[in-house]
Amino acid sequence: MTHDDKHDDHYHPPGLQHQFDDMKQQMDSVTIGMWTFLAQEIMFFGGLFTAYLVFRSRFPMAFAAGSNHLDAFWGWLNTLVLIVSSLTMALAVFYAQKGNRNLQVVMIILTMIFGSVFLGVKAIEYTDKYNHGLVPVDGWNKVVPEGEHGAKEGESASLALPFETRVNAAESADGGEKLHPNPRGEFQITDDDIALVTMAQKEGYLTESEKIGYFSNGEIDPEKVKGKVQIFFWIYFVMTGLHALHMVIGLGIMLWLLVMAWRNTFSADYYSPVEISGLYWHFVDIVWIFLFPLLYLLGRHFLAGGH
């Protein structure tokens, strides 16, 4: 640390670090650095997307069934929330460039609020999965003792309305929270999932690998179907979990930006921290733009279309 100071004998603009000659060099470095980092992030999530791709191409019906347990409305809402936060983030950069401290601070705060809303919604969704025995790890779900339940069996598979998942549909039919018995907190699927696969079988939709994947001795084996749906949820939790982790980190960065912006650090000459934090934030948004259709939507038409 000491040697820095010794070196500082010529003029340094504020924010210029010792290893750079001028602001432009610094700005270029930081921008290239961030984009390189984002390329790295693409590959990081890319591994997950590859896993998703492989399993979905192999078990489309199980993935459709899993997807139908997700609440597409929440997913949709969260997409909107993130898009708005992206807008406010872009505006934060805009005002930083303009040197407008107040609007900058407002925009950063808005971004943080939307980010938190997103996480809040995620928490609601996770809780919902926990309650319904959809966490893909046995024993990590809510324990629902035998007898305390009242879930309706055999819902028609085409009941889902827009903004409603089937779990909701099943519950609202009875008006209120009714859960399947789950005395050991296991991962569970419903008869509807089996019905979906049966339907697909009748209509001749099953792929060869699905026939091997779901059947035992020529019959659909609920346990095997369950295993495949479980894979969907495992991937769902890992993907959204890592995405949420990125959001949390993003919020941390926003907090830091907020402090800096509050102290009026940024100006038309020096705003690269806002700019590159923005890049990160937008990137996380983009990941969600893909996660939303892949996890929540694909396969939904099997139900809505009423096969």
Next chain:
Amino acid sequence: MENVDSINTGEDKGEEQVNYLTNGFSIKSWLLTKDHKRIAIMYLISVSVFFVLGGIYAGLIRLELLTPASDLLESGSYNKVFTQHGVIMVFFYLIPAIPAVLGNFLLPIMIGAKDLAFPRINLLSLYIYWVGGGLTLFALMQGGVDTGWTFYTPYSTTFSNSFVMLVGLGVFINGFSSILTGLNFIVTTHTMRAPGMTWFRLPLFVWAHYATSLVMILGTPVVAITILLLAVERLTQTGIFDPALGGDPILFQHLFWFYSHPAVYIMILPSMGVISELISNFSRKKIFGYEFIAFSSIAIAVFGFLVWGHHMFVSGQSIYAGLVFSFLTMVVAVPSAIKVFNWTATMYKGSISYDTPMLYAIGFLGLFLIGGLTGLFLGSVGLTVHVTDTYFVVAHFHYVMVGGTVLGYLGGIHYWWPKMTGKMYSEFWGRISAMLVFIGFNLTFFPQFILGYQGMPRRYAAYPEEFQVLNIFSTAGASVLGIGMILPVIYLVGSLINGKSAGPNPWLLPGLEWRTASPPPTFNFEKTPVVTWEAYSFGEDSGLDIDEARRESRVSPTA
């Protein structure tokens, strides 16, 4: 060329200059430094510790394999020993070795920068490396892992009773150290070059590191996520890799090798960069086919991503995929061939010195050649079906990793030792140990090719008796190799105490790193250099004062 002269005189024999080593002596001044050179030195020490540890494991492997039965180590311990040998050598020694030590130290100097673009991130990467390495060491003390360095599922997710999660975590964390180093290098090369340092004046060492960084950035995150998935699967006992749960072990292999094949180029490219420097500078001749060597590095980095399936020829992937990967494997071999030929051609009509670094470079050429050519054996899919997972593979990768990278690393360490420490090492001992390493190495690993073709599988604690003779050779060779590797530790450290002072440019070479003091000052140059000469140019335009140096050479330390 006034600017050149002004740079050249780092040694205005006046007051003892403050250099990066003498700029603060407290522990804090090291641990909180942002100076890339200090970080490199700390990396040097850490990496060496891991190398010695990995070497001790190697010694245990060889001792156990002296006899057919599993007597010294019972098979459980043997499995841990080779796994830990592989994990430590690959992730904690070889991958960081050249980039984080030599690259860190020299890349900014070679391009005339004051530091890397992000010094704090550089320090962070060191800390991440320590945390990852520390966790791994901790796991080893707890009992270690026994999955093989490849962590194949479902053994690693479901069956192994060892500390897979902890080591996985260590490797995962360590990955980010490598990513950050790569990021720093890429940015630095783009934005921090001194005036006049155009892309085609960059030393090939820098090109090689640039290519390496590309692989680090685009490959490492994939292995990180893969290991994370593995850990989560192990934790939750559900997931996507164990078929008992509906998963697919081959997907793991795809994801793992997507990184780990390119990772072998993370290991070899920097070493190739070192060799380009050594061969050119110790032949005192411009490198032959500069552009071809530079672009072949990039080509290796890019095409290296297309061949990972050659590790899975017998894994149950489709025959079609096997053929495609085999084809592409042949294609990536060509850029390496180009390099080998250019290096050879560089020596033509040179003025070749027999100093230790050059001996290592020649050793590299021969061993990498054999290692690379046997890579072709393995890439030729019909043949691999027989030799995969045998000692043929073991021999192949030691030829490229030890014969290639470790030799390049040692050559580089010797070459830049005067720059890093200001002291000359003992040329006599240097040559002896280079010879020992070369002989010991061949004795250790050449027999393994034969063993492999005979069908001795790898990762065997006990083996049928007919394989014993060659294994004895191998173990004998490893002892010689071990001595050859210990020697440098002794005489290099010794040189710090009683080595001759080196002066800024003991070999009178044109690279920028030789135009500043040894050891360099904290910000590398007294004044930002302006580059007006081509890389490796020894002629007029390089501004080297040869006559003066000749006159002085009667008292020069290298004489």
Next chain:
Amino acid sequence: MQDTSWVPLFPEGASSFAWEVDALYFYLIAVSAFFAIIVVAAVFYFFIKYREREKFATPPEIHGSIPLELFWSFVPFVISMTIFLGGAIVYYNQYTIPEDTMEIFVVGKQWMWKVQHGTGQREINELHVPVGRKVKLTMTTEDVLHDFYIPAFRTKADVVPGRYTSLWFEATKPGKYRLFCAEYCGLNHAGMGGWVYVMEQRDFDNWLSGNLSNQTPVQQGQDLFTNKLGCASCHAGGQNQRGAILEGIFGKEVKLVGGQTVIADEEYIRNSILNPAGQVVEGYQPIMPTFKGQVTEEQLVALVAYIKSLSGQSGTTAAPMTPAADGTTAAPANAAGAGK
């Protein structure tokens, strides 16, 4: 086909495509030698010829030469394509399974190979095949990855849980060849091997139709225990053994999971082999596979006799258990004619 028996340190080849692999190997050695000799010779020649004659010399600058570069990119490329093609052809032959094969099923398991012939015959860590017949192995595993590797046949394939992989070969020479597990599979990976017996068709038919033997029951039992059934892979002794200790148990009380005790008599041992999960010994996992259907009654008798002998019972001298890795005495009598 070429004869490679004169090449020192060279493995025997005994399958229809072994010679192709060898030919490819020799071709690659030739290519490698060609390049290695050129490069090494050039390096040495330059190294000596152009050694430093005066300090800090400045030899002439040579920038490079495009034609040369193209030349030495093109030649390796073409050669590497021949290598690829050669490899591709051999690979195709190795992995495309011909028609009219004799199918044998193989199941890998930590750490043994279980083989079942089409006729229902089962064997463990051994594979008997007739010479000159195309044999297809359909393989899977109960736990982790393994790899079925017969060096003399120059072929191998990973065995993957949850799916079938296959392998084929046509043995060309009667004899006894090593079988290895070539994919790391845990503790006893090195011990997971055995022998492949290639027999004349007539001997093979004999072998299929029954396992005559002139060994004593204890010897036969020991042979079954250490080699054929792979009991030793769990019960071989040492700290890492996963199975219960069998030395000296006969006639003693055994504590079971759940607190019961039983006397280890013949019936108990027999049950332990046929229905291991029924009576699990305290302190052990119920991992012992059932051998029901794999052991004939005669073999059961022999096994019981052997386990009794471990406790010094019935007048036979107690044979110390030999490690599983040593499978050299495994040839059944009527297969002996097949060995060379």
Next chain:
Amino acid sequence: MSEHQHIGIPGYLGVFAFLFIATVITYVVALQDLDGMFFPGANTLVALAIAFTKMTFVVLFFMHVRWQSRLIWLAVVSGFFWLAIMFAYTLQDYLTRSVIGY
């Protein structure tokens, strides 16, 4: 390089409006049985095409790549290109397997 280039407030709002509408469309379309109407996989194709367009807008305008140097373009493109490599070569195995096992 970027001398504060951007599309101004109206521009940002315009992009936002586009993203909003695209999100709604994704949702609505996902409930239609395009697979049945057109060809199998149509639903997937449409959903991904929309996502891709959305991404492009975010990258170009919110992330200012539209005004960045060629180098940045290269970084963006190569990120996705490498991802494509990973997808393509992994699937190249899976899609050419024989159906034995899976």
